[in-house]
Amino acid sequence: MSDILNLINAGSIKEKIKNGKREDNRGFEDFRDLEIKTSVLSSADGSAWVKLGKTEIVAGIKFAVGTPYPDSPDEGSMSLNLELTGISSPDFSTGPPQIDALEYGRVADRAIRSAEAIDFKKLSIVAGEKVFIIFVDCIAINADGNLIDATEIAALAALKNAKIPKLDEKNNIISKEYSDKKLELLNIPLSFTFEKIEGKIIVDPTESEEYASDARFSLGLVKDTVVSCQKSKNGVFTEEEIFTMVDISVNKYNEILKKIEALE
């Protein structure tokens, strides 16, 4: 939907929210339908295709061999990247640097890092010399709001799906051959993103709802442990609103987690 239509639409969204309703008749604390498919791509070392309502994110994992950072010589590393391409919107194919994609990707990345989801020591190949680097590339196929939570889910599902490549005697990756070990996830951080519209807090916003709102809050959780958070946009929250959003998130955590745990 174009920016202008979204602006016109924002008025009716606000009106509905005031009356306790969302455009798709969800409750304020309801997520849209979530569908997760894994092993969808033969070329990736792990992959997931996530549909959250009409929002769709594909995540693919690639292992590479590199040198460790000097200050953690026996640890591998991870790099998460979200791309908003022309596939989902023509505005993304040109124009200004993608500050939105950068922010969403950073928030998703930081949650995984803070949650210590990956044991980076297990990615060491030769201490101080060679380690695995995990690239988690996420691409928006359709962008209809709440890209942060969808990206987080896609990244984790793809990581959970990832197989560790076999190495030859020189410690180079052998293409399309995998060791028996799967990548182990120590924790499953999930993201919960809220928007504040007309003083009401809603979860899992659509793109239209995002346009109608001027305050966003995203929380990264492992069960009842907070691992990251990000307040965004030029609106503000009260202390009480922040606390409410944490409580809602903790309550929702298991609902989403089950979908990820159900994956092969």
Next chain:
Amino acid sequence: MSDILNLINAGSIKEKIKNGKREDNRGFEDFRDLEIKTSVLSSADGSAWVKLGKTEIVAGIKFAVGTPYPDSPDEGSMSLNLELTGISSPDFSTGPPQIDALEYGRVADRAIRSAEAIDFKKLSIVAGEKVFIIFVDCIAINADGNLIDATEIAALAALKNAKIPKLDEKNNIISKEYSDKKLELLNIPLSFTFEKIEGKIIVDPTESEEYASDARFSLGLVKDTVVSCQKSKNGVFTEEEIFTMVDISVNKYNEILKKIEALE
């Protein structure tokens, strides 16, 4: 000539072509005068200055020492680059990325590669560690059409002119000293570029003719062997037209080849 003048000019070009004539009275299958000079630059390891009508391309060769690609540890490599600079047109010095230069350079590069003109194994210095990389830099001094064929000729003439540098005991290049070996070319691929104007096929187009046409075809040949091809622009060709262009090219091959073979 400016874009606007070219557009106005296009009408008269088309009219002439319809009547079997070209703006410079050449036959449809005739090349413009071709002049090739080599050893024109004292700083390059090989050089050529090609004039094809008013189109002028300078090509210079530089050898460098680098590491081989992991999947071909005992082979050197080549990198061909065409630059359209402000020298030939002020439009090139600023503005959008040079998609034309990129395409022309790619077409010229692929013909050399597919023709296996260079024995990359002979560019190995220490297997798996050090190889020669050949840089073929082509710069348009004057751009009056058919830059692809002119670039191909300039690149090959410069390669044929190239001397292999001497190496010191650490396998670094000694400046301005050359071994006795010249770079050997196993095959001489040539490029033949056609434009289709008013249903007629012409060879070696001028810049004005390029503006009047909406379909281009370039063929890379070694004698009667096809090594590369590229159809460009938004017009189309019939199967028969394609076949005709191959036959013309095969017939023309020796005419151009002789000029290159005559070079020292």
Next chain:
Amino acid sequence: MSDILNLINAGSIKEKIKNGKREDNRGFEDFRDLEIKTSVLSSADGSAWVKLGKTEIVAGIKFAVGTPYPDSPDEGSMSLNLELTGISSPDFSTGPPQIDALEYGRVADRAIRSAEAIDFKKLSIVAGEKVFIIFVDCIAINADGNLIDATEIAALAALKNAKIPKLDEKNNIISKEYSDKKLELLNIPLSFTFEKIEGKIIVDPTESEEYASDARFSLGLVKDTVVSCQKSKNGVFTEEEIFTMVDISVNKYNEILKKIEALE
């Protein structure tokens, strides 16, 4: 001050200069007040904050360990960089490449290099393998003219203030620990920048004066030895004017030098 105001202002500046006066009543050969503070930043290996009238430059030194250039295997190196950021003017935060900052930084850099102020051989750690690289980063906090001379002074004061870091057994820098050796400066090159307004030569121009002038000359000196020079802008100088500027600079050298020598 905005460009437009500067242009309007230029007329009155010129009128005054014709009558032998500057906007701040300085003599043509007078510098503005110069204040130099060093050790102003706890994070840098050396630092200086220079105020020349309202112009303010902060310079910070960072040592890094790198590999030497192949043609000087036993020498370290230096890289001087001047940044004009949004801090001093909103025009610097966006827009075209900073050609002014590049020129000013190059002029300051070349003077230090030509003066052989630093003994690069003393920056060798393991000959042919590891050397110190000195980064001299200068940032304009307020830009009110004569950034070249202010940058030169800030860079030298910061270099004079620099402590050489300690290395661990693998020759990596130990953070925030320093060897007993200070960086030694063999020569103190200073820069003297002149503008020509209405045929008169003035030293240490303000930003307004720079707008009113169309010829600039900068000279790098060590006592009475010339180490670099740069004529800039589209005006011209006579031979005699050039000679006069050298003589003025040689006379001024000690005045500025004393301020640097007084620093700890």
Next chain:
Amino acid sequence: MSTRLDGRKKDDLRPIKIELGVVKSAAGSCYLEWGKNTVVATVHGPRPMFPKHLSNSQRAVVDYRYRMAPFSVSDRKSPVPGKRDKEISLVSGFALESVIMTEKFPNTVINVNTLILSADAGTRVAALTAASLACADAGLPMKGLVSAVAIGRANGDLIYDLTKDEEDAPDAVDTAIAITMPQKEIALLQMDGFVNKDDWKKMVSMGFSAAEKVYALQKNALLEKYPVNGDINE
């Protein structure tokens, strides 16, 4: 007649699966699996083109992007488009312009984006075939479809639709060809290899018959989604 590694005959295509309208926010879209290739193509526009000096007062410009996802190939590919990506984008966009009635939308741009999610040889023709369908799905006025396919040589045989393994044969030749349908003219033709003139002509001719097979699948997919319209291209 010898069969190929994956059991195909020389003139067999790999299985092709087409799904239209998969991307909700786009004017038209197509998801396409072609053997182990996976491609998504979307179309947005026509819409006014900025900056204006890049627009064309006579017609719409097709801004075609061929993009490989970082995880689509063996070694992770950088997200920054390389020379090959840009060249393929250029000639693929030209191919589409030859069938879209661009003269109906002067001063506009039609954004065609293709994304290779998984690659196993023949990605450019898979992307172009999908893009052509996405344009039709978007309801753009078209003179026909573009049906693209790769023809090549491997181990001495001239064959349809090479896999990556076949492309790695020592004598491999690869020709990407796109045919306008039903007009049967060549809209794209790119080739790398070393093949005599007569075999090369044979490959071009094979391209026409292989493209017919692709076209049949494209028509089916469109008819399935738009049954009331009948066959839009004949």
Next chain:
Amino acid sequence: MSTRLDGRKKDDLRPIKIELGVVKSAAGSCYLEWGKNTVVATVHGPRPMFPKHLSNSQRAVVDYRYRMAPFSVSDRKSPVPGKRDKEISLVSGFALESVIMTEKFPNTVINVNTLILSADAGTRVAALTAASLACADAGLPMKGLVSAVAIGRANGDLIYDLTKDEEDAPDAVDTAIAITMPQKEIALLQMDGFVNKDDWKKMVSMGFSAAEKVYALQKNALLEKYPVNGDINE
């Protein structure tokens, strides 16, 4: 009650020194030392925004830049802004927009530049605190100030205003929080760590009280420079 490495109590801030109007050419500016952090912030504008399509017809846009000098950290930082710099710039700009009456200046941009000259943890909150003062110094119409501070955990304790050494503790948690004053609403909240829900809530609450301390210092600095105006924010 245990004291910290630098002798502070849990709810002590490091010494903060504020100087307004330091940069002569800017509309407003602030030099701020916060422990071993050194920051300069300047404000230019509002002025017409180019290119126009990035401007907002309803209000001014705050273009906030968070920049670290190359020499501000242990290993020299490249002058090219990284992902972290851009993210901090984005959310800090949002925080300022929540207190500036941007609706008074449609179609304009307000340039807020912050430069970290020396860094020792808490640089983003130091920069935002300084930027808020620079905006006030520039005389921009504001609904209030933004008072920013870091709250965290180190070695088992929940504490105010961590140093770099404290941030390196194995159990360290770091929360950057910015409060609008005197409204007391959350304008920025960023956190990385691993902390149970209840402790995290405690940290947020601590943020409010710590921000009061910052606010008091901000008010003092403004009153010192602008005594005739009285307390502009109460």
Next chain:
Amino acid sequence: MSTRLDGRKKDDLRPIKIELGVVKSAAGSCYLEWGKNTVVATVHGPRPMFPKHLSNSQRAVVDYRYRMAPFSVSDRKSPVPGKRDKEISLVSGFALESVIMTEKFPNTVINVNTLILSADAGTRVAALTAASLACADAGLPMKGLVSAVAIGRANGDLIYDLTKDEEDAPDAVDTAIAITMPQKEIALLQMDGFVNKDDWKKMVSMGFSAAEKVYALQKNALLEKYPVNGDINE
């Protein structure tokens, strides 16, 4: 008097060969060989300048580009312009602006492009000398020519026009100087080295006499191509 490696005397220039009008599509052009330096310079314009905010309502702007071909030096040079290239472009453009009657073409740009095809010391002055001729060849209204030359010191001698070998002397000093002719004013002056004030002044003076020699060759080249005009600069 000692002679130099290449047999020249101290005040000899290397052989200079000038050819005008070599690039057909340019308004003016010059091919110049100066010892082992090879340079091409072209002039396009004046033409309206975009983006407009970079133009000058009082005069034309000279956009001068100094570029070294990748194969012009010992180790292949990256085609991306470096700091040195940009600095030389800037001051060389200024030098040309001092002789072109730019006030006749407000709001326009004159594109001057120079390309070093082969380099052996003194490339910036060779390029500027060629560019000045290309401007004259383009028929631009000019107050004079710019005649550029390098003066330096090698092995104890102050000499004209150093080669690369001479520039590598341990005591080498290199001064690039451009003189407006016939006005005899300094339009460009750049120097790196370590030389006492008096010797440096001598070098500047030598620059004037060396530039006369360059000017004589420039005049000859112009008179040869444009004999009817007489000597355009006197």
